[in-house]
Amino acid sequence: MNIEQPPAPLAAALRQGQRWYPLPARWLPGLALAVLAVLAWAALFPATLAPYSPTDMDTNYILQSPSWRHLFGTDENGRDVFSRAVHGAHDSLAIGVLATLIGLGLGMLCGFIGGLGGRALDWAVTRFVEVMFAFPSIVLALLFITVFGNGAYTTAVAVGLSMFPGFARVIRTQVRVQKNAEYINASVALGRSPRFILVRHLVPNVMWPLLALFTLGIGQSIIWGAALGYLGMGAAPPASEWGLLLASGKNFIYSAWWLTLFPGLLIAATSVAATALGRALESRNRNP
Amino acid sequence: MSDLLPSPLLAARNLRIGFDVAGAYREVLHGVDFTLQPGRCLALVGESGSGKSVIAKSLVGLLGDAARVSADQLEFQGHNLLALSQAHWRSVRGERVGFVLQDALVSLDPLRTVGEEVGDAFRLHRRAMPAAERRQQVLETLARVGIPDPEQRIDLRSPQLSGGLRQRALIASAIALEPALLIADEPTTALDASVQAQILALLLALKQRGTAILLISHDLAAVAKVADHIAVMHQGKIVEYAPSAQLRSAPVSPYTRQLLAAIPHPQRKGQRLSPGPALALPAHALAAIARPAAEALRGPRLEVRNVSKTFHRHPAQPRRAVDNVSFQVPAGATLGIVGESGSGKSTLANIVLGLLTPDAGQVDLDGHAWVARQQREAQRRPLRPRMGVVFQDPLSSFDPRWSVAQVLEDALLFGARKRGPTVTAQAHSLLDAVGLPRSALHSHPRYLSGGQRQRIAIARALAHSPSLVVCDEAVSALDVSIQAQILDLLLLIQRELHVSYLFISHDLDVVHHMSQQVVVMKDGAIVEHGEADQVLFHPSHDYTRQLLAASRANGVSP
Numbered sequence: 001m002n003i004e005q006p007p008a009p010l011a012a013a014l015r016q017g018q019r020w021y022p023l024p025a026r027w028l029p030g031l032a033l034a035v036l037a038v039l040a041w042a043a044l045f046p047a048t049l050a051p052y053s054p055t056d057m058d059t060n061y062i063l064q065s066p067s068w069r070h071l072f073g074t075d076e077n078g079r080d081v082f083s084r085a086v087h088g089a090h091d092s093l094a095i096g097v098l099a100t101l102i103g104l105g106l107g108m109l110c111g112f113i114g115g116l117g118g119r120a121l122d123w124a125v126t127r128f129v130e131v132m133f134a135f136p137s138i139v140l141a142l143l144f145i146t147v148f149g150n151g152a153y154t155t156a157v158a159v160g161l162s163m164f165p166g167f168a169r170v171i172r173t174q175v176r177v178q179k180n181a182e183y184i185n186a187s188v189a190l191g192r193s194p195r196f197i198l199v200r201h202l203v204p205n206v207m208w209p210l211l212a213l214f215t216l217g218i219g220q221s222i223i224w225g226a227a228l229g230y231l232g233m234g235a236a237p238p239a240s241e242w243g244l245l246l247a248s249g250k251n252f253i254y255s256a257w258w259l260t261l262f263p264g265l266l267i268a269a270t271s272v273a274a275t276a277l278g279r280a281l282e283s284r285n286r287n288p
Numbered sequence: 289m290s291d292l293l294p295s296p297l298l299a300a301r302n303l304r305i306g307f308d309v310a311g312a313y314r315e316v317l318h319g320v321d322f323t324l325q326p327g328r329c330l331a332l333v334g335e336s337g338s339g340k341s342v343i344a345k346s347l348v349g350l351l352g353d354a355a356r357v358s359a360d361q362l363e364f365q366g367h368n369l370l371a372l373s374q375a376h377w378r379s380v381r382g383e384r385v386g387f388v389l390q391d392a393l394v395s396l397d398p399l400r401t402v403g404e405e406v407g408d409a410f411r412l413h414r415r416a417m418p419a420a421e422r423r424q425q426v427l428e429t430l431a432r433v434g435i436p437d438p439e440q441r442i443d444l445r446s447p448q449l450s451g452g453l454r455q456r457a458l459i460a461s462a463i464a465l466e467p468a469l470l471i472a473d474e475p476t477t478a479l480d481a482s483v484q485a486q487i488l489a490l491l492l493a494l495k496q497r498g499t500a501i502l503l504i505s506h507d508l509a510a511v512a513k514v515a516d517h518i519a520v521m522h523q524g525k526i527v528e529y530a531p532s533a534q535l536r537s538a539p540v541s542p543y544t545r546q547l548l549a550a551i552p553h554p555q556r557k558g559q560r561l562s563p564g565p566a567l568a569l570p571a572h573a574l575a576a577i578a579r580p581a582a583e584a585l586r587g588p589r590l591e592v593r594n595v596s597k598t599f600h601r602h603p604a605q606p607r608r609a610v611d612n613v614s615f616q617v618p619a620g621a622t623l624g625i626v627g628e629s630g631s632g633k634s635t636l637a638n639i640v641l642g643l644l645t646p647d648a649g650q651v652d653l654d655g656h657a658w659v660a661r662q663q664r665e666a667q668r669r670p671l672r673p674r675m676g677v678v679f680q681d682p683l684s685s686f687d688p689r690w691s692v693a694q695v696l697e698d699a700l701l702f703g704a705r706k707r708g709p710t711v712t713a714q715a716h717s718l719l720d721a722v723g724l725p726r727s728a729l730h731s732h733p734r735y736l737s738g739g740q741r742q743r744i745a746i747a748r749a750l751a752h753s754p755s756l757v758v759c760d761e762a763v764s765a766l767d768v769s770i771q772a773q774i775l776d777l778l779l780l781i782q783r784e785l786h787v788s789y790l791f792i793s794h795d796l797d798v799v800h801h802m803s804q805q806v807v808v809m810k811d812g813a814i815v816e817h818g819e820a821d822q823v824l825f826h827p828s829h830d831y832t833r834q835l836l837a838a839s840r841a842n843g844v845s846p
Contacts, residue, residue: 182684185643186748188665190699191672201687208689 029280035273042089050083054240063256073258075248085263088240091152095159095225095234095241096270100217102160107167108207114168115175129168137162141224145233152241155234159224163217170213174206215278219271226267242267296323297468297500298347301361305342308354317342318524326468329491329501331511331532333547334521335767336738340504341390344471347502348387349377365468383413386462388472395458396446402457403442406430409464425464433460434490451629452483459490463499470494471502476510480628480794482838488514506767509551512536520544550772552801554824561772561801567780569721576717577750578785587655588616589756589788590640595649597635609635610646611812617756620786624803624820626796626835632812633792637760640790641677642668654755676749680761682741686733692744693729699751718747722777739770746777756788764793775802796839800824808832
């Protein structure tokens with residue numbers, strides 16, 4: 001028998017196979033929670049954080065770069081970008097949470113009806129969801145906004161509508177899997193009513209594993225809301241929703257980078273924090 | 289030991305294996321010696337957790353990074369396995385050692401054909417081999433493991449194969465390169481008796497053609513026919529190591545005797561299978577779960593009359609899963625149903641449980657209409673407390689989010705019984721009755737052993753003092769010694785509470801041990817129905833004789 005000898009350092013490296021993180025992974029959920037807490041505070045009590053009013057124009061300070069006086073600089077009307085961003089948190093977060101709630105609610109409705117219904121009902125619901133899927137989400141949202149006018153809440157409904165087919169599909173599949181599980185049979189054999197089985201067994205077992213979808217959805221719909229705002233179809237000026245801030249900054253992107261960089265960073269930070277929290281909840285849910 | 293011949297294929301001396309768990313080192317194998325000569329078969333037998341699978345994994349380098357292996361000697365074909373690197377292992381695995389994993393039914397990739405799966409061995413270790421020759425080699429390998437019509441089956445995927453053929457295909461992929469050693473980890477677990485007999489015969493044939501086999505099983509009876517030597521393992525040590533005939537006929541170690549006694553045997557019906565102090569239900573537990581005397585009814589507990597069920601999954605060929613089945617279960621007695629997978633016994637169980645509506649026929653429970661075509665679940669619900677159920681896999685029969693306390697309290701807080709003195713006290717009584725510590729209430733079923741989980745399932749089934757408990761393959765997934773404990777517990781409960789059982793299993797000896805009457809099912813119909821001894825000792829139907837022969841071929845002799 002003759003076994004080839006591999007180069008030793010490579011083998012050692014393969015054996016190690018460990019990943020490197022810039023900070024302990026266990027800090028991540030706490031950090032994400034802290035970021036979201038600060039943002040929630042900004043959304044609820046913007047005046048406590050913002051040094052200026054979001055609409056006050058100071059014509060002496062137009063398009064100032066970031067300084068201690070104006071942390072995020074000022075825009076073309078001399079408004080403090082930091083204050084505007086803080087005041088915009090409310091609209092952006094509201095769009096994120098509301099849209100996800102709407103999407104998840106509609107998704108649960110369709111998912112459970114399809115998953116539990118008979119063949120005909122399941123067929124009808126599945127086809128409906130597929131038709132909704134076929135529309136590009138942005139077209140669906142734009143259509144809704146054109147009909148109902150723009151504003152933060154219409155944006156939330158529009159984004160929620162465009163998200164629900166995805167939720168519906170995942171939920172329906174989970175329902176199909178869980179409803180045939182042995183513990184459902186065991187519960188029927190104990191004499192439990194369909195309502196009890198739905199509320200106490202099916203909904204928790206379908207929805208808890210999908211908790212991460214919810215937090216991921218928040219980040220996602222903030223981005224969608226911002227995108228609509230950027231296109232001028234979301235929240236209306238003079239609101240300072242983050243997408244609007246991006247849109248108004250685009251004309252000065254070569255001269256005043258701070259107009260787009262900071263709102264962009266806020267959008268990214270929010271969705272990253274929501275996503276990180278979702279992942280943490282997901283893994284805790286898997287091994288309680 | 290008689291294996292002191294010149295050069296063993298495999299030799300281990302003082303083999304120790306441990307794992308680093310959360311910074312602490314825990315040894316699971318405490319110094320084991322064995323040798324295996326070329327062309328021989330050594331069986332490692334023991335309960336789960338005895339360390340037998342750890343040995344198998346250490347021989348193919350699959351223990352993972354947290355494992356620490358040490359030995360005075362661990363040699364395969366004269367090479368020191370302790371000094372091998374990852375790349376070395378890859379050339380050992382597949383090429384020189386074939387490894388058949390547990391869970392044959394899920395070990396093949398469902399998206400790939402048998403030919404691709406078996407061809408992998410050639411693709412990895414004989415890169416120069418042209419595709420046409422590889423296919424020829426695969427066909428030969430498939431023929432070698434006794435797969436009929438390999439030309440046709442080579443292009444099938446695993447879901448299209450029966451359990452027995454899947455296990456053969458898996459063995460084919462392990463022996464494709466004609467390794468000197470084949471390691472088979474529980475190769476027959478979860479297979480029907482007749483398929484099990486075929487797989488053991490195949491292993492025997494491979495051995496006779498010169499392949500050495502390391503066979504790992506919890507089933508002492510099953511391995512005895514193939515193995516030359518048996519090492520009985522217990523808590524990380526070999527407690528007895530002897531030629532297999534000697535070990536079966538004159539076991540020395542008390543643990544081996546205990547293992548042998550745990551196997552249900554036609555001659556030992558009515559005797560206890562598990563060792564230990566005399567079993568008895570604690571008086572308070574008995575009082576908590578005994579059925580009030582006024583409830584004692586005349587007549588059968590369960591009466592099944594002319595039940596039929598046809599599935600129309602493929603419109604062209606409807607499958608008659610249950611065909612005009614009738615039987616009765618008397619009060620305080622057990623009716624056993626035995627049959628291979630696909631015989632319709634699970635469909636029948638689901639009909640009896642009221643989970644599936646039959647096309648025709650009727651089932652009565654305690655003299656009340658229970659299941660019929662028109663019967664609705666709402667009508668059945670008031671009677672539900674009279675029937676309990678124990679499924680094959682207890683873990684999947686509990687809500688995955690619930691603790692033991694939630695499972696038991698959910699069962700207790702329902703039906704006739706109102707919120708009694710305290711539900712927790714009743715849950716404690718149930719745990720006492722099934723022989724679990726009360727502290728089990730606070731754990732999650734996932735962290736209990738298979739036997740403990742099945743005890744929880746039994747406790748839940750007893751929550752409402754049922755008159756009938758349906759046991760659907762309730763011990764099939766358990767080790768022999770745990771199976772013995774659960775069977776003893778079920779018999780004790782029956783004696784004390786006069787509960788009836790409908791006991792469904794593919795294992796003839798287990799069914800015989802438990803039942804007064806036995807029903808044999810084949811293709812949805814009852815082929816034989818009679819007293820348990822009558823069916824086992826004087827079967828009248830050919831199919832029953834076949835089943836018996838297969839079961840005997842696995843090592844048990846009546």
